[in-house]
Amino acid sequence: MNKTINKIVKTLILSDFFLNLGWGLLAPVFAIFILQKVAVNDIAEATRIAGFAALTYWITKSFIEIPIGYFLDKAKGEKDDFWVMFTGYFVVAVAPLGFLFATTQWHIYLLQILHAVGMAMSLPSWLAIFTRHIDKGKEAFEWSMETTSIGEGAGIAGGIGGIIASYLGFNAIFIIISILSMFSAFLLLIVRNDIFLNNRKRVLFIEEKPVV
Numbered sequence: 508m509n510k511t512i513n514k515i516v517k518t519l520i521l522s523d524f525f526l527n528l529g530w531g532l533l534a535p536v537f538a539i540f541i542l543q544k545v546a547v548n549d550i551a552e553a554t555r556i557a558g559f560a561a562l563t564y565w566i567t568k569s570f571i572e573i574p575i576g577y578f579l580d581k582a583k584g585e586k587d588d589f590w591v592m593f594t595g596y597f598v599v600a601v602a603p604l605g606f607l608f609a610t611t612q613w614h615i616y617l618l619q620i621l622h623a624v625g626m627a628m629s630l631p632s633w634l635a636i637f638t639r640h641i642d643k644g645k646e647a648f649e650w651s652m653e654t655t656s657i658g659e660g661a662g663i664a665g666g667i668g669g670i671i672a673s674y675l676g677f678n679a680i681f682i683i684i685s686i687l688s689m690f691s692a693f694l695l696l697i698v699r700n701d702i703f704l705n706n707r708k709r710v711l712f713i714e715e716k717p718v719v
């Protein structure tokens with residue numbers, strides 16, 4: 508990654524890469540998991556559950572994401588943004604472990620809600636921090652690095668997710684997703700002090716700026 512990109516932006520991009528790498532593993536096998544483990548080889552039932560699982564995730568995320576973003580904008584400083592982002596990543600990392608024990612459609616829906624809550628917490632805060640710390644004059648380049656990392660993570664995972672499931676089973680997929688998501692969360696701690704320090708400098712600058 509380009510050395511001229513600042514540490515905070517680099518870390519956010521790297522963290523997002525591992526998050527998408529993890530969850531990308533599930534995409535090619537999720538419907539098959541539902542078919543075999545929940546719908547008991549009833550294709551029509553599995554299709555319905557998979558559809559409602561997607562609906563549950565997106566409705567939940569869409570319903571609570573805007574209020575979370577509004578709250579983050581109302582609170583001063585970036586500590587709240589950082590800890591909401593970190594907590595959201597942690598929730599996202601815990602969610603796949605629930606699939607190890609999922610046996611009914613309601614388990615699937617509840618886990619989708621948990622995943623959606625974690626993403627609704629992490630996305631607005633991640634985007635806010637990224638926007639504030641993006642390098643001036645390199646906005647298009649650094650956003651292209653971010654979207655490319657998402658594509659790379661999801662693409663790599665999509666290619667190997669089915670292979671892992673076929674050789675190691677679904678449980679291995681869920682454990683790997685959790686590990687990669689947890690790793691992405693703890694990567695954020697690398698820049699915690701940098702974010703807080705930059706925030707203090709910004710507050711001091713605003714407070715000390717003379718009134719014209």
